[in-house]
Amino acid sequence: MSKPAERIVCLTATGIDILAELGLEPVGYLAQGIADRPEFFGDRAQQFTSVGSWMLPNLKAIRTLQPDLILGWRFPHRLYQHWLRQIASTYLMSGSGYDIALARLRDVARLTGRDTVAETAIQQLETQIETYRTAIPANLQKTVLMMGGSTLNLLSRRFIIETDVGTMGSLLQQLTHYPWIEPAGKRMEPGLMTVSLDRIVQSNPDVIFVQTYPPSTAPLSQQLTNNPRWKRLKAVQTGQVHEVDQFWHSGNGTHIMQIMLSQLMPLIYPEYL
Structure with a gap:
């Protein structure tokens, strides 16, 4: 130009x-x-x-x-x-x-x-x-999960997970233990993959952020309330499951990154922030 x-x-x-x-x-x-x-x-x-x-x-x-x-x-x-x-x-x-x-x-x-x-x-x-990295002791990083889904995911028993190359995953892997690694050769959109609830139980996150997709009307975390595997999760047992709206994925840019960091980090590390 x-x-x-x-x-x-x-x-x-x-x-x-x-x-x-x-x-x-x-x-x-x-x-x-x-x-x-x-x-x-x-x-x-x-x-x-x-x-x-x-x-x-x-x-x-x-x-x-x-x-x-x-x-x-x-x-x-x-x-x-x-x-x-x-x-x-x-x-x-x-x-x-x-x-x-x-x-x-x-x-x-x-x-x-x-x-x-x-x-x-x-x-x-x-x-x-x-600023966040300085405030949080490196040896006390929490395991975090960003997941989403709808009633269709409940039926398939596989949930959408943001990987370490996703918008927020790429930030959280710098500030938390974020074990959701982008697999090679997958067909889904970069930054997202599907995993079973058993796989989530294996990592047993300290904090879980959940996004509910259409056609669901009730929050996904609420729909999972009676699932025995879900109830085994540390984040569920300690009340550290947080629903977030679809604004979470409204743009892969630096502006949304700053906004979401300011909202999510105090929920992950209230004792430090």
């Missing part, structure tokens, strides 16, 4: 995370998404023009906005990249985890002339992590 992008259309939650970190706002965003959350743009998001859904972006609406940069996700937006790149420069993201999030932030910062802002945001995150 010959000059920094100013008119940005965003087709992904991670893009919203990045723009919030860089102090920028999109001219167009999805009809439904996270932009109106108070952690991001709140009521200001009502001013963003709708450009369709994540799976079906409205190419005509995007073209009308005359953007000079489009932020998308490799799947599904690689299916549209021929048409998107005829409209404007297009940056397609993929992957999760700490290092990838920093690289993405720097990439978009270069495209928008916000390199200094990006480095400031990265320094804030690194300072936050170091």
Whole structure:
């Protein structure tokens, strides 16, 4: 690009995370998404023009906005990249985890002339992590699990686990005992895998964070209450099971990382934080 992008259309939650970190706002965003959350743009998001859904972006609406940069996700937006790149420069993201999030932030910062802002945001995150690392004795790290699922997972008896390369897993493995290692050659999205309840019992976490997915209406941890294996877990017996909403996975960016660290770490280490 010959000059920094100013008119940005965003087709992904991670893009919203990045723009919030860089102090920028999109001219167009999805009809439904996270932009109106108070952690991001709140009521200001009502001013963003709708450009369709994540799976079906409205190419005509995007073209009308005359953007000079489009932020998308490799799947599904690689299916549209021929048409998107005829409209404007297009940056397609993929992957999760700490290092990838920093690289993405720097990439978009270069495209928008916000390199200094990006480095400031990265320094804030690194300072936050170091503050926690200093406060927590290394020999007293707790075993933590981030899991999710629905009634379908209850039926299959396999639950979705965030691995050490996931958005939060990549941070928690620096500050806790996080034994959920990304397996080689798996087919699921990077950062996630499925495991049995028996495997969870083997690791016996001190603290468990649970996310309930549709079509479940009752919290997943509540649905597991009478499961004999679940009741054997240390975290269950000590009341250290915490339900978290789907905001947990709303973007693989540094902004959400800082927010979630500030929420989760005091629950893991109340005696130190």
